[in-house]
Amino acid sequence: GENVEQHPSTLSVQEGDSAVIKCTYSDSASNYFPWYKQELGKGPQLIIDIRSNVGEKKDQRIAVTLNKTAKHFSLHITETQPEDSAVYFCAASIIDMRFGAGTRLTVKP
Amino acid sequence: GAVVSQHPSRVICKSGTSVKIECRSLDFQATTMFWYRQFPKKSLMLMATSNEGSKATYEQGVEKDKFLINHASLTLSTLTVTSAHPEDSSFYICSARDGPHAEQFFGPGTRLTVL
Numbered sequence: 128g129e130n131v132e133q134h135p136s137t138l139s140v141q142e143g144d145s146a147v148i149k150c151t152y153s154d155s156a157s158n159y160f161p162w163y164k165q166e167l168g169k170g171p172q173l174i175i176d177i178r179s180n181v182g183e184k185k186d187q188r189i190a191v192t193l194n195k196t197a198k199h200f201s202l203h204i205t206e207t208q209p210e211d212s213a214v215y216f217c218a219a220s221i222i223d224m225r226f227g228a229g230t231r232l233t234v235k236p
Numbered sequence: 237g238a239v240v241s242q243h244p245s246r247v248i249c250k251s252g253t254s255v256k257i258e259c260r261s262l263d264f265q266a267t268t269m270f271w272y273r274q275f276p277k278k279s280l281m282l283m284a285t286s287n288e289g290s291k292a293t294y295e296q297g298v299e300k301d302k303f304l305i306n307h308a309s310l311t312l313s314t315l316t317v318t319s320a321h322p323e324d325s326s327f328y329i330c331s332a333r334d335g336p337h338a339e340q341f342f343g344p345g346t347r348l349t350v351l
Contacts, residue, residue: 216279
């Protein structure tokens with residue numbers, strides 16, 4: 128089955144800096160790669176996603192890149208703000224979704 | 237995005253009792269619903285996948301007689317934790333989608349504490 132690895136497990140940045148979270152997946156058939164933000168005690172919220180026919184996607188301060196050959200994809204958050212602090216999960220999906228272990232992002236004001 | 241609700245948001249029960257958690261898609265028809273379990277500071281672990289009108293497909297290691305899943309309509313799936321024990325205490329999250337390649341929307345989660 129699909130195996131998703133996510134790094135780093137924790138990330139601390141200064142407000143205004145950029146944050147990058149990386150994931151790798153094992154199944155080359157995976158074709159959908161969403162990123163979720165989860166705040167304490169809440170369910171995950173989709174923040175951006177990318178499909179396998181696209182190499183990069185951007186939405187304001189958030190961007191995702193996908194390298195199908197290397198089977199890795201990354202989340203980029205620019206101009207980070209304290210409210211970006213949360214746990215971020217990547218996932219890879221063919222039919223059902225497999226999640227990475229999560230990255231706890233802390234943005235220090 | 238579409239809205240998925242869960243009820244209750246929090247439940248405390250005694251060991252040996254059964255607890256039912258509801259997952260509803262509020263503004264779309266969910267052909268498939270998923271149930272996840274999340275331990276503190278851990279990732280989401282898929283427990284089972286349910287398609288409306290069919291039996292749920294359970295992941296390896298998940299006891300189907302322990303975690304009963306029913307997906308009787310296109311907007312409702314239920315997870316019943318039977319004969320709950322303290323080790324069943326966890327955060328249970330459902331998600332739903334309206335097609336095989338559609339976006340998956342997550343509920344807010346249910347925190348189960350078994351005393």
